[in-house]
Amino acid sequence: xxxxxxxxxxxxxxxxxxxxxxxxxxxxxxxxxxxxxxxxxxxxxxxxxxxxxxxxxxxxxxxxxxxxxxxxxxxxxxxxxxxxxxxxxxxxxxxxxxxxxxxxxxxxxxxxxxxxxxxxxxxxxxxxxxxxxxxxxxxxxxxxxxxxxxxxxxxxxxxxxxxxxxxxxxxxxxxxxxxxxxxxxxxxxxxxxxxxxxxxxxxxxxxxxxxxxxxxxxxxxxxxxxxxxxxxxxxxxxxxxxxxxxxxxxxxxxxxxxxxxxxxxxxxxxxxxxxxxxxxxxxxxxxxxxxxxxxxxxxxxxxxxxxxxxxxxxxxxxxxxxxxxxxxxxxxxxxxxxxxxxxxxxxxxxxxxxxxxxxxxxxxxxxxxx
Numbered sequence: 001x002x003x004x005x006x007x008x009x010x011x012x013x014x015x016x017x018x019x020x021x022x023x024x025x026x027x028x029x030x031x032x033x034x035x036x037x038x039x040x041x042x043x044x045x046x047x048x049x050x051x052x053x054x055x056x057x058x059x060x061x062x063x064x065x066x067x068x069x070x071x072x073x074x075x076x077x078x079x080x081x082x083x084x085x086x087x088x089x090x091x092x093x094x095x096x097x098x099x100x101x102x103x104x105x106x107x108x109x110x111x112x113x114x115x116x117x118x119x120x121x122x123x124x125x126x127x128x129x130x131x132x133x134x135x136x137x138x139x140x141x142x143x144x145x146x147x148x149x150x151x152x153x154x155x156x157x158x159x160x161x162x163x164x165x166x167x168x169x170x171x172x173x174x175x176x177x178x179x180x181x182x183x184x185x186x187x188x189x190x191x192x193x194x195x196x197x198x199x200x201x202x203x204x205x206x207x208x209x210x211x212x213x214x215x216x217x218x219x220x221x222x223x224x225x226x227x228x229x230x231x232x233x234x235x236x237x238x239x240x241x242x243x244x245x246x247x248x249x250x251x252x253x254x255x256x257x258x259x260x261x262x263x264x265x266x267x268x269x270x271x272x273x274x275x276x277x278x279x280x281x282x283x284x285x286x287x288x289x290x291x292x293x294x295x296x297x298x299x300x301x302x303x304x305x306x307x308x309x310x311x312x313x314x315x316x317x318x319x320x321x322x323x324x325x326x327x328x329x330x331x332x333x334x335x336x337x338x339x340x341x342x343x344x345x346x347x348x349x350x351x352x353x354x355x356x357x358x359x360x361x362x363x364x365x366x367x368x369x370x
Contacts, residue, residue: 003035005060006042008052009201015053015209018046022059028067029059031121036095040102047108053209053216055106057129058113059122062137062194065114066122069096069153075327078318085315085359093152093314094366096121097307100154101370103128104303107213109220111204114138114182115194124153127187130217131224134179135194136232140187143174145283147330148322148340150290152314157306160298162186165249166238171291172248172257173276174283180236190224193232203227237272244273254292258344284322285344289352304370309356311367316355 005021020039022029039057046052059065069092077088103110103125112129118140126132126140134140142151142159151159151171159167162185170177182188192200207223209216238245251257265277280288290313298306317323322341329338342351358365 002038003032004038004042009056009205011053011205011207011209013208014051016051017204018042018049018052018055020055020057022057022066025061025063027070028064028117029061029122030067030070031096031125032070032073033092033095036092036099040095040099043099043102043106047106050211052108053207054109054111054204054220056111056113056200056204057125058197059116062116064117064122065112066119066125067117068120068122071147071327072331074318075324075332078324084319086318089315089318090311090366093311096124096153097311098367100124100128101303101307101367104154106130109217111220111224113197113200114140114188115197119143119176121153123158123187124155127158128154131190131220132182132188133190133192133200133224134182134188134233135192135196136179136234137194138179138182138188139176140178140182141174141176142170143176143279145172145174145279145287145291146326148284148287148324148326148338149317150287150294150313152310154306154310156294156298156301156310157303158187160295164242164246165295166242166245168249168291168295169245169276171295172261172280172288174279175237175272175276177237178234180230180233181238183230183233184236184238190228191230191233192227193229196227196229200224200227241270241273254289254344257292258288282338284326284338284340285342285347286317286320286322286340286352286355288344289347290355293352293356304367307370308365308367311365312358312360313355315359316357320355 005023007019009017110129111131112126114126115135116137118126142155159171203223261280268274325338
C-alpha cells in the first residue's frame, strides 16, 4: 500500500493542481522513510511539469494532517547500533530535512491543508508550504520536550520567527496551539471550516492559472483569500495568555526561566497553561537547553544553515540517551516516567556545545551544496 497517494485536479483552463495525500491514518499520517521519499520524488516531477500550476498537500482522514515523524523504527535502531553517527538516523533525518527544505524553496505554490493534528515533522511540512490553511480542528505543536529530541524539521527556523518570543514558549513547553494561534503566529495564512475541503478544490479548479510562476502565486493568494473564513476558529490561546508568556520568555536566562516555571506551576488553574508548565517540568532538560541555545543563534542563520545545524544536533540526540529514554517512556513502555540523563543545573555550556559539533568532514555534510 502506498503511504502517499497522488492525483491531479484539472482546472477549467486545462492547467492542473497536483494533490498529495499522506495516507497512513493508523499512525495519524506520521512520516516514514517511504513517505518522505515518495513525496520528494513527486514534488520534483511536478516542479518540472509545465502543466502543474500548484500543489496541494493534505493528510488522509479527518483526524490529522501529520502527527510527526514515525520514530518507532528509529528507536529500535538507536538501541541496536552505538556507532556515531547512527546511519539509520542519518538517512532518516537527512531525507526528512531535505524534504522540508525542498518545500520551503519550491518555486510553484504549495498549499498545505493543515486540518487536525499537525505536530513535529508534520508542522515542519505545513510551515514550509507557501500557503498553509488551518481549520477549527487544527492542533499544532512541537512536543519534542517530551521525548528528548528538540523542535526540528525547520522548527529552529519558524519558531524563532513567531512574534513576541511565543515560539520560545512553544519550544520549551510543547504546548499545542489552535488555528487562530497559527494565523497570529505566522504558522498559517488562511482558514476554512474543516468540512470545506471540497469548496477549496472547487475554487482551485476555477482559478485561471497562468504559465508564469509568480502570477500563479498571486492567483493562489487571491483564491485562498476569497475562501478565507475564520468564523469557526476558537479563541487564540497565545493572545489570551500573552502577558504570562511574555513574562516566561523574558526572564533573561534559561536558569531564571526554569526557576519561574517551577515556582509558578502550582498557581496555574487554566488547563492549557497547567499542561504547558507540566510538560516543561517533566520534560527533558537537555531539550530545554537546546531550545534556548538555538533561539540565541537561529536569527543570525540562513535557512540552509538551520537545516545543516539541525541534522548535526539530531544525530547527537540519537547518541546521547535522552531521546531513546523519552521514546521508551512515551511510546514503547508508555509509563510516562522518563529518567533523563541530567538535571538542567548539571549541564554546562560545554555539554550543550557538544551537540553542535559536526561529525562530518569539511564540505561532506549532506546539505553542503545548499
